[in-house]
Amino acid sequence: xxxxxxxxxxxxxxxxxxxxxxxxxxxxxxxxxxxxxxxxxxxxxxxxxxxxxxxxxxxxxxxxxxxxxxxxxxxxxxxxxxxxxxxxxxxxxxxxxxxxxxxxxxxxxxxxxxxxxxxxxxxxxxxxxxxxxxxxxxxxxxxxxxxxxxxxxxxxxxxxxxxxxxxxxxxxxxxxxxxxxxxxxxxxxxxxxxxxxxxxxxxxxxxxxxxxxxxxxxxxxxxxxxxxxxxxxxxxxxxxxxxxxxxxxxxxxxxxxxxxxxxxxxxxxxxxxxxxxxxxxxxxxxxxxxxxxxx
Amino acid sequence: xxxxxxxxxxxxxxxxxxxxxxxxxxxxxxxxxxxxxxxxxxxxxxxxxxxxxxxxxxxxxxxxxxxxxxxxxxxxxxxxxxxxxxxxxxxxxxxxxxxxxxxxxxxxxxxxxxxxxxxxxxxxxxxxxxxxxxxxxxxxxxxxxxxxxxxxxxxxxxxxxxxxxxxxxxxxxxxxxxxxxxxxxxxxxxxxxxxxxxxxxxxxxxxxxxxxxxxxxxxxxxxxxxxxxxxxxxxxxxxxxxxxxxxxxxxxxxxxxxxxxxxxxxxxxxxxxxxxxxxxxxxxxxxxxxxxxxxxxxxxxxxxxxxxxxxxxxxxxxxxxxxxx
Numbered sequence: 001x002x003x004x005x006x007x008x009x010x011x012x013x014x015x016x017x018x019x020x021x022x023x024x025x026x027x028x029x030x031x032x033x034x035x036x037x038x039x040x041x042x043x044x045x046x047x048x049x050x051x052x053x054x055x056x057x058x059x060x061x062x063x064x065x066x067x068x069x070x071x072x073x074x075x076x077x078x079x080x081x082x083x084x085x086x087x088x089x090x091x092x093x094x095x096x097x098x099x100x101x102x103x104x105x106x107x108x109x110x111x112x113x114x115x116x117x118x119x120x121x122x123x124x125x126x127x128x129x130x131x132x133x134x135x136x137x138x139x140x141x142x143x144x145x146x147x148x149x150x151x152x153x154x155x156x157x158x159x160x161x162x163x164x165x166x167x168x169x170x171x172x173x174x175x176x177x178x179x180x181x182x183x184x185x186x187x188x189x190x191x192x193x194x195x196x197x198x199x200x201x202x203x204x205x206x207x208x209x210x211x212x213x214x215x216x217x218x219x220x221x222x223x224x225x226x227x228x229x230x231x232x233x234x235x236x237x238x239x240x241x242x243x244x245x246x247x248x249x250x251x252x253x254x255x256x257x258x259x260x261x262x263x264x265x266x267x268x269x270x271x272x273x274x275x276x277x278x279x280x281x282x283x284x285x286x287x288x289x290x291x292x293x294x295x
Numbered sequence: 296x297x298x299x300x301x302x303x304x305x306x307x308x309x310x311x312x313x314x315x316x317x318x319x320x321x322x323x324x325x326x327x328x329x330x331x332x333x334x335x336x337x338x339x340x341x342x343x344x345x346x347x348x349x350x351x352x353x354x355x356x357x358x359x360x361x362x363x364x365x366x367x368x369x370x371x372x373x374x375x376x377x378x379x380x381x382x383x384x385x386x387x388x389x390x391x392x393x394x395x396x397x398x399x400x401x402x403x404x405x406x407x408x409x410x411x412x413x414x415x416x417x418x419x420x421x422x423x424x425x426x427x428x429x430x431x432x433x434x435x436x437x438x439x440x441x442x443x444x445x446x447x448x449x450x451x452x453x454x455x456x457x458x459x460x461x462x463x464x465x466x467x468x469x470x471x472x473x474x475x476x477x478x479x480x481x482x483x484x485x486x487x488x489x490x491x492x493x494x495x496x497x498x499x500x501x502x503x504x505x506x507x508x509x510x511x512x513x514x515x516x517x518x519x520x521x522x523x524x525x526x527x528x529x530x531x532x533x534x535x536x537x538x539x540x541x542x543x544x545x546x547x548x549x550x551x552x553x554x555x556x557x558x559x560x561x562x563x564x565x566x567x568x569x570x571x572x573x574x575x576x577x578x579x580x581x582x583x584x585x586x587x588x589x590x591x592x593x594x595x596x597x598x599x600x601x602x603x604x605x606x607x608x609x610x611x612x613x614x615x616x617x618x619x620x
Contacts, residue, residue, distance in 0.1 A: 010438045014440050016431060016434025017435060020431035023427065034471070035467055091350060097336065103350075109357055111602070112357060112602075115598040117594060119565040120568065120591040123569075124360035133376040134380075166356065189331060223457060227457045229549075237576070250550075257467075257554070267464065274457055278456065
């Protein structure tokens with residue numbers, strides 16, 4: 001039983017949380033509520049804004065343009081995240097075991113892109129991949145692939161995957177590295193004394209112990225990947241016509257809200273995108289919790 | 296840092312203060328001691344060389360764009376496109392282009408103003424977010440009040456909601472509330488960082504002992520005083536990590552300012568540079584590509600410097616501790 005004295009003390013905690021909570025309500029909950037409200041209306045040139053119920057939702061859900069963007073970011077996530085996490089885990093292990101020279105220097109270098117804004121990262125890569133003069137285009141031509149266009153429909157998604165891998169691998173590696181560092185030393189030592197080969201120690205002992213970190217990274221990266229926006233938008237600025245208006249759902253929402261000025265429709269699309277992402281992440285949480293993976 | 300309410304430590308002969316070099320050496324020794332000697336792994340000969348080469352190749356991949364932007368910040372527009380991308384070409388134009396960043400060259404905005412805006416948004420937004428998160432995190436970690444559980448679940452829920460889906464509604468509300476082009480429209484939402492609160496709660500939970508708070512209460516200290524004088528000093532490494540995360544988040548934010556600002560005097564660097572990459576293609580001005588390159592370089596230098604300085608305080612592990620709860 002907690003005494004009433006403790007209880008009174010505890011209530012004062014509200015004042016520590018209140019400022020944040022006020023901002024949270026004003027800048028997250030209220031706008032979200034307003035978006036849901038406004039998504040139920042439609043503005044017409046004649047007749048003004050009228051209540052149209054679910055019509056913006058049915059229009060979005062029936063739109064092939066919207067869904068093709070959703071499918072594209074799902075494909076993007078399905079390739080980019082495993083490749084990035086494999087590289088990040090590999091180097092996290094290498095640095096954790098200390099089996100490469102200059103580990104500290106490499107770790108610092110790998111982490112640098114995290115400090116580079118996505119806009120600047122995308123601009124730099126646009127220059128490097130530029131179809132006429134870009135150094136990578138020239139390199140491809142020297143290697144026997146003349147007229148390579150990294151911004152063509154065939155290669156655009158691959159180019160974006162490379163850019164995003166460049167941006168985020170170091171950050172993911174640092175988190176995995178920190179997790180690996182917390183694996184108890186005696187467990188590994190015992191395995192070594194048993195003559196367990198190194199790869200087995202990594203796969204059988206270390207990987208299971210850092211699984212929560214891997215799961216969290218899959219989760220955070222998925223949320224990020226499904227909202228892909230900055231890189232395609234900058235590429236489109238740089239190479240006009242390379243990126244279609246519906247390339248990713250976020251980009252399509254932006255185009256609908258700003259360029260087409262259909263804010264009610266954009267609000268409905270934003271709500272649908274939020275629901276898709278929340279459902280995907282919540283599902284992965286539930287499945288993992290059932291399997292006892294997510295603590 | 297002194298904790299005024301804690302009892303004075305028993306008198307011990309004062310140890311001579313550690314010099315910087317001594318501390319580094321001790322830290323290195325401790326670090327080495329926690330590592331298993333590589334010889335014990337029984338690796339085939341050449342493995343270390345092979346892995347070092349692989350790490351070198353990935354470091355090369357990481358540094359290529361950085362090297363490119365450093366080298367090409369010295370070039371003219373023609374040379375950026377026509378000469379070999381990874382070597383210098385005369386004339387050396389860096390200072391000429393750098394000077395242009397202080398002017399409104401083609402009427403679409405001045406780089407240095409965007410830089411100032413970004414710094415302002417990052418300091419107010421990122422700093423404010425950290426202050427709010429430190430208070431809220433401590434409140435959630437050390438008090439149980441009606442609704443504290445609900446608040447915590449709401450914060451976790453907010454982590455799932457995509458930024459895009461929050462920003463578009465924000466933009467729509469601003470249009471209604473006449474907050475388009477207001478710097479507060481940028482700064483205030485930046486101060487709300489659910490991940491910051493989440494991390495601060497975790498960190499406060501591990502780093503601030505309940506007994507210490509109770510002792511301070513028995514001494515008659517008020518709750519605010521206890522937080523500022525007892526808890527906060529213990530939370531410093533966590534606060535710095537959250538500050539770093541928040542400042543970087545505001546500095547790099549693109550989507551919100553892109554939507555809510557339509558006059559170039561309010562732009563942060565990200566929106567300004569994005570606009571330039573568009574203008575450079577369309578306008579005939581031969582300075583815009585070099586300005587884009589030098590501007591990009593000037594944008595990333597402060598952040599990389601900040602990282603290298605704050606690296607020793609970085610508690611990446613905080614992101615992990617949080618999942619165990």
